[in-house]
Amino acid sequence: MPGIVIIGAGKAGASAALALRQGGYTGAVTLLGAEPHAPYDRPPLSKAALLEAEPPSPAWVLTPEQAAAQNISLRRGAEVTSIAAPARRVHLADGTTLAYSKLLLATGATPRQLPGAEGVLYLRNYEDALALRTRLAPQSHVAIIGGGFIGLELAAAARQRGAAVTLVESAPRVLMRGVPAAVAAVIAARHAQAGVNLLPGVVIARIARAGAQHHLHLADGRIITADLVIAGIGAAPETRLAAAAGLALDNGIAVDEGLRTSDPHIYAAGDCCAFPHPLFGGRRIRLEAWRNAQDQGEAVAQTMLGGTQPFQAVPWFWSDQYDLCLQVTGLAEPDAPTIARHLPDGTVLHFQCDAQGRLIAAAAAGGMRLGKEIRLAGMLIAQRAHPSPAALAAPDVPLKSLLIPMATADASSS
Amino acid sequence: MPQIIDLCATSDIELEDVIRVDREGQSFAVYHAPGGKFYVTSGLCTHEAVHLAGGLVMGHIIECPKHNGRFDYRTGEAKGVPACVNLRIFPVTLAGGRVTIALS
Ligand SMILES: Cc1cc2nc3c(=O)[nH]c(=O)nc-3n(C[C@H](O)[C@H](O)[C@H](O)COP(=O)(O)OP(=O)(O)OC[C@H]3O[C@@H](n4cnc5c(N)ncnc54)[C@H](O)[C@@H]3O)c2cc1C
Ligand code: FES
Numbered sequence: 165m166p167g168i169v170i171i172g173a174g175k176a177g178a179s180a181a182l183a184l185r186q187g188g189y190t191g192a193v194t195l196l197g198a199e200p201h202a203p204y205d206r207p208p209l210s211k212a213a214l215l216e217a218e219p220p221s222p223a224w225v226l227t228p229e230q231a232a233a234q235n236i237s238l239r240r241g242a243e244v245t246s247i248a249a250p251a252r253r254v255h256l257a258d259g260t261t262l263a264y265s266k267l268l269l270a271t272g273a274t275p276r277q278l279p280g281a282e283g284v285l286y287l288r289n290y291e292d293a294l295a296l297r298t299r300l301a302p303q304s305h306v307a308i309i310g311g312g313f314i315g316l317e318l319a320a321a322a323r324q325r326g327a328a329v330t331l332v333e334s335a336p337r338v339l340m341r342g343v344p345a346a347v348a349a350v351i352a353a354r355h356a357q358a359g360v361n362l363l364p365g366v367v368i369a370r371i372a373r374a375g376a377q378h379h380l381h382l383a384d385g386r387i388i389t390a391d392l393v394i395a396g397i398g399a400a401p402e403t404r405l406a407a408a409a410g411l412a413l414d415n416g417i418a419v420d421e422g423l424r425t426s427d428p429h430i431y432a433a434g435d436c437c438a439f440p441h442p443l444f445g446g447r448r449i450r451l452e453a454w455r456n457a458q459d460q461g462e463a464v465a466q467t468m469l470g471g472t473q474p475f476q477a478v479p480w481f482w483s484d485q486y487d488l489c490l491q492v493t494g495l496a497e498p499d500a501p502t503i504a505r506h507l508p509d510g511t512v513l514h515f516q517c518d519a520q521g522r523l524i525a526a527a528a529a530g531g532m533r534l535g536k537e538i539r540l541a542g543m544l545i546a547q548r549a550h551p552s553p554a555a556l557a558a559p560d561v562p563l564k565s566l567l568i569p570m571a572t573a574d575a576s577s578s
Numbered sequence: 579m580p581q582i583i584d585l586c587a588t589s590d591i592e593l594e595d596v597i598r599v600d601r602e603g604q605s606f607a608v609y610h611a612p613g614g615k616f617y618v619t620s621g622l623c624t625h626e627a628v629h630l631a632g633g634l635v636m637g638h639i640i641e642c643p644k645h646n647g648r649f650d651y652r653t654g655e656a657k658g659v660p661a662c663v664n665l666r667i668f669p670v671t672l673a674g675g676r677v678t679i680a681l682s
Contacts, residue, residue: 179659205660225659455646458659482645489644533632535643540634 166263171244173197176434177270178226179461185234187469193236198243209293214321247409273399273435281371285394302326307390311338313483314396320485323358330361350529401436416450421474422467433460442476453481478542493542494525503556521550580680598631607631609651624663
């Protein structure tokens, strides 16, 4: 009998493969990855990998030895070119085919490209990071397009390597997507202090190449000359295989609460899929976050093994810039009002509640201790709690005391 | 001869909580478990060397504040990614309301 095939050996794919084994599945598990590497973590690529003195090795998620020990057939450099859904087979670039009983799409996302701009660099893979790190040199001028997480982390890394940095963002502020304005302001101030030339609300008309340099022509007539241009303007879900196979799409591969696609034998998880979130009224969302890829990999394995639990982990994301740690839990409305709680180290925690007073998001940028508070806020969101604004704002009311006591003493997953 | 190191008073830590104590050039995390027992682990996460005492204690789990990696602080066992390497633990002696460990 054909086993389970997973397309995409990234975080979600590797997490699912391991969870299938932990869940007792004994059939064949084949993990197909287009990259020449075993699965590795991407978060260090825009952080430590750019700063360390020596080119670092990838941060492995599943080594070939670990895969072998779990009887997972990990195939590197194995790109799938099409899915024959009715026949339940996948076709690979090397001309071979593979039959499946169940198929998981964990194909991730691809950086959006700037149309018509040549010589612009992007960051998604280990190779991209290696190519970038040698070029973030002192004396060079780096132009970064996009004030999202990747652009800002790149700006921090470039400054720490001694490069001059200009960051151009077309929205009125950085981190417009999913981060409350008050928290984005902390991040923007830290970049300004580090000497980054932040240009929000600026549109690029065109980018021209002049020998080794690039000219960014801004819509207001200004021209920025840079040695290196890096774009971090978001990522598009990798849906080509799914689209060609006729699966339903909706800002990603459309799945139900159990991460099932519109084909009864095909599932999807991680950056590539858009799922209805039970905690947010069934609103369909797509996340690009490490914890989500890990958790969805585990959840989809359960569904594939016959489980019926909906996936409803609270969204959670972190970013590191300089000495600042940024975390967001829940779904923040960029411009909704927030309730502030001041932590002893000066960090300010910002909460958002919906019109009925239910906690829906919390975010902060500052010292590492905010991690604990954000985690507690995430647990409150999972409990659909309606904490009073006064309690949220009072630093002497521990967030832990607002939780509805749970039956289990040991940590449950959300 | 193992060296006895005095870390803190039992009353310094609330129930189901953790504090950071630095001694002898090392950082320790001291836990007050539900039920009243005390445990001590190395203070730094094995993933990216963050102080675990900034994290959340839930039952017998300490969750790292940076990426929510998890450890059972009684055994040091890594219980959740991205934490994969176990945490060093130190046997605890309680005497006169003080939490001490023996460091060799
Ligand atoms: C530079 C960077 C920094 C980040 N930092 C953070 C952070 O600080 N915090 C955070 O929470 N998240 C961060 N993220 C996001 C996080 O890394 C992603 O959400 C996560 O990697 C998603 O995992 P995935 O398995 O869905 O996709 P991916 O990790 O992208 O894996 C998908 C894999 O599928 C393969 N693939 C695609 N199509 C095919 C095919 N046809 N055949 C075979 N293989 C195929 C791809 O080659 C890829 O290896 C960062 C991402 C990047 C790029
Ligand atoms: S630093 Fe502790 S889990 Fe990453």
